[in-house]
Amino acid sequence: MAELFGTDGIRGVAGKELTARTAFALGNALCRLRRAPRVVLGRDTRTSSDMLALALAAGVTAGGGQVLDGGVLPSAAVSFFVLREGADFGVVVSASHNPPEYNGLKMFGADGCKPGEEVEARAERWMSAYAFAPALACGACRPLPNRGAYLAHLVGAGAPLAGKKIVLDCAYGAASAFAPRAFRKLGARVVALCCGQNGRRINVGCGALHPARLCRAVKEAGADAGFCYDGDADRVIACDERGRIVDGDKIVCILARALQARGRLRGGVVVGTAHTNTGVERALAKSGIRLLRADIGDKYVAAAMRRAGAAVGGEQSGHVILSAYAATGDGILTSLALAGLLAGLPEGAKLSQLAAIPLLPQINRSVRVRDKVRVLGGERVRAAIARESAGVQRLVVRASGTEPVVRIFAEADSRRAAAAAAARIEAEIRAGEE
Helix, strand or coil, X not given: CCCCEECCXXXXXXXXXXXXXXXXXXXXXXXXXXXXXXXXXXXXXCCCHHHHHHHHHHHHHHCCCEEEEEEECCHHHHHHHHHHHCCCEEEEECCCCCCCCEEEEEEECXXXXXXXXXXXXXXXXXXXXXXXXXXXXXXXXXXCCCCHXXXXXXXXXXXXXXXXXXXXXXXXXXXXXXXXXXXXXXXXXXXXECCCCCCCCCCCCCXXXXXXXXXXXXXXXXXXXXXXXXXXXXXXXXXCCCCCEECXXXXXXXXXXXXXXXXXXXXXXXXXXXXXXXXXHHHHHHCCCEEEEECCCHHHHHHHHHHHCCCEXXXXXXXXXXXXXXXXXXXXXXXXXXXXXHHCCCCCCCHHHHCCCCCCCEEEEEEECCCHHHHHXXXXXXXXXXXXXXXXXXXXXXXXXXXXXXXXXXXCCCHHHHHHHHHHHHHHHHHHHC
């Protein structure tokens, strides 16, 4: 198993856990995985993204590879351009939803999908053994041609939105250059929040992790809906016309039922994760749709979707994959799909009606630790997990793939039961840290 790679690439505080040397090494390793590869490169707006992108491009070109540099692009746009340009790899310099001081390196393969753990482990093995092409065989870094093709792709996948008023929170990230333009081209009236490319403010009090600002703006504007993205726009959280959050679980359920009604839900299945709310599973079952659960992480959802031939899948956090249009999670595309459903509803129908899906109470806690593996391997913590599992609907305790924390997830018929189970697990973890 790869050690540097987590559930979504390599991630850490820029200049500390994640350095220019790491970026160079990964770029160079791609030249070992495939001779003279063509690599699509994108980044979000963080202040460290240029530094890391330049280092990664240097690693690729030093090994004889070619770089197509797209500048600031959503992660899904890099996947799109890998397929469009027939490239061998794509890399996004982004820490997604993490704070501004973090950054990351996300990989895509030639199929536009995030690679499996075997490929990541192979890349890591080459990252300490640099390959240098002869002086006259070094690669080149060129601008990515026709960046506008991604915007055209988004608009082409959408539906007319004339008469709809939509609020968008772009989290000062990569969505800023694409989401408002796509909605406007489809005829929507757009209220844009946090749309400057300010790398020092990316995800700070805004975006998919902080939807309160969006919810207030939707109510104040009298909008039909709102959507907020994270730094690289692979997540989206929605807000209905009443200012209430519609999370990734509900979005998947809404889109799946719409596809089922049109006879376009292949196999009658959707893919979620261990965190997908049991209430959503029950709602899907009433529509004759079966939920398959994958491991946490959108790349695992995508892999399960490919195995099942599923048309839609996603995570509660807002990673949603529509396989007819994209190989990976695309927050902008998902928001356009949901807005398109609204536009097709009978007069007077609202998003709040589509999102009226009864959910079970869930509690999520994050506990910062020194050693995730040691904590989860501890006898007392394992015993506590086994003990508490008997009293709740579902309990998941796992190491974060992107931060030095242990995630606790508890779901029960009552909020009190879920909170109590999560609190007791957290107490055992903290006791082990003392």
